[in-house]
Every structure is written in structure tokens, then in C-alpha cells.
Amino acid sequence: DAKTTQPTSMDCAEGRAANLPCNHSTISGNEYVYWYRQIHSQGPQYIIHGLKNNETNEMASLIITEDRKSSTLILPHATLRDTAVYYCIVRGYSGGGADGLTFGKGTHLIIQP
Amino acid sequence: ETGVTQTPRHLVMGMTNKKSLKCEQHLGHNAMYWYKQSAKKPLELMFVYNFKEQTENNSVPSRFSPECPNSSHLFLHLHTLQPEDSALYLCASSQDTLTGQPQHFGDGTRLSIL
Numbered sequence: 518d519a520k521t522t523q524p525t526s527m528d529c530a531e532g533r534a535a536n537l538p539c540n541h542s543t544i545s546g547n548e549y550v551y552w553y554r555q556i557h558s559q560g561p562q563y564i565i566h567g568l569k570n571n572e573t574n575e576m577a578s579l580i581i582t583e584d585r586k587s588s589t590l591i592l593p594h595a596t597l598r599d600t601a602v603y604y605c606i607v608r609g610y611s612g613g614g615a616d617g618l619t620f621g622k623g624t625h626l627i628i629q630p
Numbered sequence: 631e632t633g634v635t636q637t638p639r640h641l642v643m644g645m646t647n648k649k650s651l652k653c654e655q656h657l658g659h660n661a662m663y664w665y666k667q668s669a670k671k672p673l674e675l676m677f678v679y680n681f682k683e684q685t686e687n688n689s690v691p692s693r694f695s696p697e698c699p700n701s702s703h704l705f706l707h708l709h710t711l712q713p714e715d716s717a718l719y720l721c722a723s724s725q726d727t728l729t730g731q732p733q734h735f736g737d738g739t740r741l742s743i744l
Contacts, residue, residue: 549730551732558737558740559737559738560634560636560720560722560735560736560737560738561673561720561722561735562735563732563733563734563735566730566732568730608730617663617665617673617675617678617686617688617722617733618673618675618722618733619672619675620672620673621672622672
């Protein structure tokens with residue numbers, strides 16, 4: 518699976534959009550980009566994933582660059598409850614393996630009141 | 631809320647005890663996973679089951695023994711654990727291991743070994 522690079526921490530004001538970047542310059546054609554977050558003392562929470570096209574759901578939007586070497590997770594109206602560690606994960610499917618997810622250090626997003 | 635339920639949420643045990651962690655998913659998924667999260671370390675994959683068959687054992691010591699009686703339930707049997715085994719043990723499930731569908735996690739069991 519390709520490696521990802523994320524900033525260690527970010528601040529965002531409550532009510533504003535939080536934009537979390539992720540670099541994955543070695544991503545290959547069959548690898549998806551996944552975003553999870555983890556709030557202290559809870560399990561990781563799935564947010565969104567995508568392959569090539571931009572994606573949007575009730576939680577967030579995922580913008581993937583045309584060359585797929587980077588992506589941005591957007592929380593459109595951040596609230597205090599969005600304070601968490603956000604993980605960007607790249608994972609491919611060969612059809613024969615059963616790999617788990619590889620979590621790096623993630624970005625600690627702090628929403629300021 | 632989560633479709634993956636883990637019990638107990640907290641467990642304290644001595645090194646000579648035998649205990650089991652339980653995971654149940656209500657999502658109709660066919661793949662289930664055990665992960666370990668130690669303090670200040672990334673998640674480590676331990677075991678993977680796909681359609682009740684174990685498909686991955688990530689070099690986990692034999693004092694951890696998984697069991698998957700059906701697609702909805704996953705157990706982790708513990709015996710003769712060491713203090714370094716104290717960690718948050720997370721269960722996850724996904725539709726399967728082949729289609730790129732995301733994994734959904736429970737809130738974990740916080741295990742402390744005395």
C-alpha cells in the first residue's frame with residue numbers, strides 16, 4: 518500500500534470549513550483513498566473514500582487531484598465534536614489478499630470555539 | 631452509534647488468567663478483523679476472517695487465539711498474557727476483503743494486564 522503524508526496538527530475555527538490535506542505521491546491505479554477519524558477512547562470512525570472522482574456524503578467531501586497524488590478532506594462546517602485525529606489511508610485490492618488498514622500518525626484537528 | 635459492538639469495554643486481568651473478548655456486527659458483513667492499538671503507536675492488524683475463514687495472522691503470539699463461529703461474531707481468547715499486551719483491542723468488519731468497501735470499527739476493549 519502507498520504511504521501517506523499528513524500534517525501533524527491543524528486548528529480550525531468552529532463553523533468554518535476544515536480542509537485536511539494528504540499526500541500520496543506513490544499511489545497506484547487500483548488503490549483507494551480512505552479517511553477515518555478517531556476521537557479519544559473510541560474506535561476509528563469511517564468518514565469517506567474514493568478512487569478517482571470527488572466524493573461527498575453527509576459527513577464530508579473528498580477532493581482527489583487529477584493525478585491522484587494528493588487529496589483533501591473537507592468538513593464543511595466544523596463543530597467542536599469534530600476535534601479528533603484524522604487518518605488518510607491508501608489501500609489497494611489485489612483480489613487475493615486480506616490486508617488490514619495501515620494507520621499512520623494522522624492529523625490532530627483541533628476545532629477552536 | 632456503531633454497528634459493531636465489543637464487550638467488555640474494559641478488562642483487567644492477571645497474567646495467569648484466561649479471558650475472552652467478544653465482537654458482534656449487525657451490518658451483514660462477511661469479513662471481520664482484530665487490531666491492537668498500544669499507547670502512542672499506530673493500529674496493528676492481528677487477524678482477518680473472511681466468510682468465517684481465517685485469511686491472515688499477522689505474526690501474533692499464540693497466547694492470542696481468535697475464533698469466528700459465524701460471520702456476525704468474532705472472539706479473541708486470551709491466556710497467559712504479558713504486561714506489554716495491555717492495549718486497546720479493536721474489532722472491525724467490512725462487506726468482504728476484496729471489493730474496496732470500508733471497514734467499520736467498534737469502540738474497543740481496553741485491556742490492562744497486571
